[in-house]
Amino acid sequence: MLTVTVEDLEGNADIHVHAGGQGVWQARMLTALGASVTICAVFAGETGLVLRHLIADEGIKVVSVSGEGSSGAYLHDRRGGERKVLAESAGHKLTRHELDELYGLTLQAGMQAGTVILSGAVEEDAVPPDMYRRLTADLGAAGCTVVADLTGERLDAVLAGKPAVIKMADNEIVSSGRAAASETGQIIEAMHTLAREGASAVIVTRAHLPSLVLSKGALSEIHVPEMQAVDTSGAGDSLTAGVAAVLAEHGTLLDGVVLGTAAGAQNVTRHGLGTGEAAVIRQFAGLVKIVPLDGEETAQQMSPDELARKVREP
Template sequence: MSDVTIFAPSPTLTVTVEEHGGEPDIHVHAGGQGVWQARMLLRLGASVTMCCTLTGEVGRMLRHLLEDEGIGVAGLERPGKGSAYVHDRRGGERRVIAETEGEPLARHDLDELYGLTLREGLASGLAILSGPAGDEALPADTYRRLAADLREGGAKVIVDLAGERLDAALEGGVDVLKVSDEELTRGGFVTNGSVAEIMTAMRALHGKGAEAVIVSRATDPLLILDAQGFAEVTQPRMSVADTRGAGDSLTAGVAAGMVRGERPRDAVVTGAAAGALNVTRHGLGTGDADTIAKLRESVTVREILDDSAAHISQPVTGHVSPDGLAALAEPEDER
């Protein structure tokens, strides 16, 4: 039994050509949202099982790559064309040579994958529902059913989704929703991107079925809404090598904290540190636990005074929740 189960319907075989010493340097890895989340979870000391489809030659290669990294694989093997890409980075930027999203899941394949995910997710007690490689891979309603059934069985559910898949998962109910401000804009939840507007959208997402909502905002502080109210989470600003995968590292960090029994507001500190470290690296979902632990010391969490009726947010320097007032009342040597 793993600490975390990740639903990753269609992982991607990635082939990247770089240059080293004037010669082509070819790298072959497993990739995709669920893989990057799993990779960071492993760095943070959590064991992971990935529930996925392994399609054709690509799928056979992916199983070996995933298992070599230490990721448990509950895979549905099937014939056909799997998700893969070939990118050339010798010029300093990614140039697409070839890519495919793979083939959609047939009804019977989806039933088998659904059953695998329920079995593993209920055993773990914590599941991350990640997106597929392409929009046509499986029906969005799958996320509603999975979220509802996993929680009915007592598992906690974390999602990092957008569009129809996000709407479906919220209908099923989730414990933690992680979403970016860009995804909120594309989804029509916000228009001007102000903190007040984002907070209004977060209240709406909470009302739709998310117990806690985390919004990432590129280099700006994260925002979180949970049972304690709103808070602003400021992560250290690092030199950027590649921003891709930072959001998935954030999600993985939150999951790793929850495995240790932390509330989302506490777990988001590890998530913020993991996301900050990931942007310094070209390997997505990578980093080391010691550096992340050190970066946690630079993450600050500040409660936000929220006037819901006026839709106005006002950051405050002190703690204004009951827990915060109790903390302020403690003697200094007891904090």
């Protein structure tokens, strides 16, 4: 989506025009980390025309479908320090022809890349959930590594396609109904549920708490020094980008989580979403610690209510 943000510069309006949205923020961080990135999307109307040029100008290859309506856009005022929404438009729901063309181009570009991130559209129902299932399954069958950062029906659909990695926030797990609260024990149980539903690995971010990673049945906690945040938006997408960047180079998932955590940590210190400097991120990665969790350590993190419930369970 096209983003227009107004900030204060010594009492004057400082206007910034950028491409935005989950996929763009992830692609931007991937580019900052030195990866070669292709973004597949539908661009429509005046906003789509501007978006296509803005993304390409960032060094990202654009594989585009020309849409019939308009692409999403927002206008935010951040002169007071916090984001104030002045206007937003999510864009149009894609037509059958647009969906078919987008599917084919994404499948082709994905097979060429080998590693694919599936991200959410700005318009909630712009892309049918089943398209995510089919893409995940078809890309996986073609030997691609599929990383998904989705929620709701789109998450359920991707899980049915058996992705390599699911990345979520703890509040998204709660809203999905897989946990009643963002308590450690419940989140861990939900992660195992996601694995049973089809994810080979699960990453869960928890705001100021350490992230959790479940891979090959092993659970780990990710510790990183807390940075002074300017804007926390885009931190999770930066993490996803770091994971994909390492997996694309045939690195391990945990190495990817380390790089992604460092990318997210640097991103919150900046105003630009999905931005960072590779040298700083890689140096900061040295401060990220992976702590394997066994049953005893996991139990120590549970609240008294969680422990009592576990004791009562057969």
